[in-house]
Structure formats: C-alpha cells, structure tokens
Amino acid sequence: MTAARDASRQVQRKAAMAVLAHADAAAIAGHLGTIAVPAHENLREPENGIVMVRGRIGGDGAPFNLGEATVSRAAVRLASGVVGFGYTLGRDRQKARMIALCDALLQSDEFADAVEANVLAPLRSAMASERDRNAAETAATRVDFYTLVRGEG
Amino acid sequence: MTTVAELPAGFADKVLSAQSTFRSVMDAMARPGSVHRIAATSGTPAAMMRGTAAIALTLFDHDTPIWLDPLLSETSEIAKWLKFHTSAPVIGDSSICSFAVIGDAGALPALDCFSFGTSEYPDRSTTLILQIESLTEGPAFELQGPGIDGTAVLQGAIRPSDLFERLAVNAGLFPRGIDVVLVHDDTIVAIPRTTRLATKGG
Numbered sequence: 593m594t595a596a597r598d599a600s601r602q603v604q605r606k607a608a609m610a611v612l613a614h615a616d617a618a619a620i621a622g623h624l625g626t627i628a629v630p631a632h633e634n635l636r637e638p639e640n641g642i643v644m645v646r647g648r649i650g651g652d653g654a655p656f657n658l659g660e661a662t663v664s665r666a667a668v669r670l671a672s673g674v675v676g677f678g679y680t681l682g683r684d685r686q687k688a689r690m691i692a693l694c695d696a697l698l699q700s701d702e703f704a705d706a707v708e709a710n711v712l713a714p715l716r717s718a719m720a721s722e723r724d725r726n727a728a729e730t731a732a733t734r735v736d737f738y739t740l741v742r743g744e745g
Numbered sequence: 746m747t748t749v750a751e752l753p754a755g756f757a758d759k760v761l762s763a764q765s766t767f768r769s770v771m772d773a774m775a776r777p778g779s780v781h782r783i784a785a786t787s788g789t790p791a792a793m794m795r796g797t798a799a800i801a802l803t804l805f806d807h808d809t810p811i812w813l814d815p816l817l818s819e820t821s822e823i824a825k826w827l828k829f830h831t832s833a834p835v836i837g838d839s840s841i842c843s844f845a846v847i848g849d850a851g852a853l854p855a856l857d858c859f860s861f862g863t864s865e866y867p868d869r870s871t872t873l874i875l876q877i878e879s880l881t882e883g884p885a886f887e888l889q890g891p892g893i894d895g896t897a898v899l900q901g902a903i904r905p906s907d908l909f910e911r912l913a914v915n916a917g918l919f920p921r922g923i924d925v926v927l928v929h930d931d932t933i934v935a936i937p938r939t940t941r942l943a944t945k946g947g
Contacts, residue, residue, distance in 0.1 A: 669754075
C-alpha cells in the first residue's frame with residue numbers, strides 16, 4: 593500500500609520535474625506566489641556546477657563525453673521535515689531553489705494539490721499551447737514533395 | 746517521502762564561509778600552537794563541534810576519504826551529513842584516509858593506523874582532527890619549529906595526554922608525517938608535522 597503510494601508519488605515528482613525544469617523562472621515564481629508557502633529553509637544553498645553530458649550514437653554505440661553543461665541545484669526543507677531537491681540546466685540559482693521548494697511541497701499531503709493545481713497545471717498548459725503554436729507555425733510552411741514517375745518502366 | 750528532518754544545514758553562505766574557514770586553518774597551520782577562531786557558522790550534527798563542522802564543509806570533498814572514530818560513527822547521522830554536504834566517502838580503513846575526525850580524542854588509535862604519506866607524495870598523509878575539551882585551560886606545552894618565533898605556549902586539555910610523545914615520530918619520518926588540528930568548539934590550533942615539543946609544563 594505504502595509502496596504503491598510512494599511509487600505514484602515518484603511518478604508525480606518526475607512529471608513535475610519535467611515541467612518545472614523547462615519552465616521559465618519568472619513563471620514559476622508568479623505561480624508560486626499564489627499559494628501560501630509554509631516556512632522552509634535551504635538545506636543546501638543554491639549552487640552552480642557542471643555535469644558531463646554523455647552521448648552515444650545509435651542504440652549500441654560506445655558512450656562518449658559530449659561536453660559539459662552548467663547546472664544549478666538546491667535542496668529545501670520544510671518545517672515539517674520534508675526535503676525537496678531541485679536541479680536545472682543553467683545558472684539560475686533561484687529557479688533551482690523554487691523547483692526544490694515545489695518538490696518539497698508536492699511531497700507534503702497538505703500542499704500537493706495546491707501546487708498541482710496552481711503551479712504545475714498552468715505551466716503545463718502554457719507549455720502545451722506553446723508547443724502547439726510552434727507545430728502550427730511549422731505546419732503552415734509545409735511543402736509536399738512528390739516524385740514524378742519517369743518513363744523507364 | 747524524503748524526510749531528512751534531523752539533517753542539519755550546511756553553510757548559509759557557502760563561498761564566503763568556506764573562504765574564511767580556509768583562511769583560519771591556513772593561519773593556524775602557519776602559526777602552530779596559536780589559537781584561531783572560526784567565524785563561519787553552519788548546522789552541526791550532534792557530537793560534532795562547530796569548528797569541526799566548518800572544517801569538514803571547507804576541506805572535505807569527493808577526493809578525500811574520511812575516517813570517523815567509533816564515537817562519531819556510533820550513529821549514521823554524521824556520515825550522512827558528510828555525504829550530503831561534502832560528498833566525501835566515509836571509509837572504514839583508517840590507513841588510507843585523508844582526514845580522520847576524532848570525537849573522543851582520549852581514545853585516539855595508535856598513529857601508525859593512519860597514513861604517513863609517501864616520500865614521493867608526503868601530502869597524502871592523514872590529517873587528524875581532534876575534538877578536545879578546552880584550548881584555554883589545562884597543562885601548558887611549549888612548542889617550537891617553523892612558524893614559531895622562539896617558542897609558543899599552548900595551553901589546553903590536550904587529549905590524548907601523550908599526544909606530543911606520539912607525534913615525536915614525525916621527526917624521524919620527515920617529509921612524511923601526521924598533521925593535527927585540535928578543535929574546541931569554534932577555536933582551532935594546528936600542530937603541523939614540523940612542530941616539536943620543547944618543554945612540557947604542569
């Protein structure tokens with residue numbers, strides 16, 4: 593029972609991370625402002641670092657080091673003891689901190705729904721509409737190619 | 746759920762706190778026997794002194810294996826804290842550790858349990874961090890060596906009581922040897938491997 597709940601929570605956190613990592617820092621801050629954030633402290637101060645990005649060509653290619661990417665990370669602890677972690681590409685430390693805060697809130701029963709409804713849902717729909725708009729713009733420039741059958745056959 | 750309620754926080758200002766702590770340790774090493782204060786504050790796990798915690802957050806990283814004495818490894822709390830904040834490996838084999846953190850200095854194992862470094866790499870020796878009861882009251886020790894003009898007097902409840910007798914092996918080992926940092930609360934005193942005991946007072 594608890595294991596199943598933990599597993600579903602992991603899935604929820606993963607999905608939230610996918611949204612938050614790609615979202616704009618200002619947008620996260622704006623949406624976070626709409627909920628009453630409980631007292632919290634920085635367990636790990638937001639910091640910048642680099643990670644090695646590894647790549648492989650094809651499914652069976654040997655892994656190689658593609659290059660380094662800047663990441664920011666933070667860990668936030670709520671007064672209740674729940675700890676949230678935030679990682680994001682780039683040097684925006686405040687964004688990493690807000691992601692960690694969202695992660696912590698998502699894990700506390702009290703705030704999970706509020707974060708889901710007030711932060712994640714709007715971000716998700718904004719990202720979806722942006723993607724749709726891009727797709728529509730691309731589709732408008734589509735050119736259909738066809739090959740004339742040459743009279744050899 | 747990730748609950749690490751008991752895990753104390755690290756430095757509030759990582760860069761400046763680490764810099765000022767590094768400066769304190771460097772000054773202490775340059776002036777053996779003199780008492781230096783560590784101004785930076787951080788969360789501190791139980792059984793660890795403020796100075797020890799600050800030194801750990803400043804000097805430990807993934808390249809420095811750490812050995813904890815039985816008092817500090819009684820619970821996994823300190824190992825977890827070190828792992829989270831410094832990502833330093835906490836190991837069970839004291840002979841290859843870079844730093845040995847000793848909570849109960851009176852029960853310090855024999856020095857040959859630790860690494861003296863090699864002649865090619867004398868810097869790969871173990872640095873002992875000893876937590877002691879006082880750096881102001883107790884027997885006086887007169888020290889001499891590089892960094893000391895004449896002699897320096899160190900007063901404190903130095904444990905183990907035969908610390909300087911044990912450290913006498915440093916004289917024969919040079920350039921290999923063991924460096925010691927004595928910590929009491931937020932004050933530190935360094936005894937690098939070149940420092941010798943001149944006279945021992947009452």
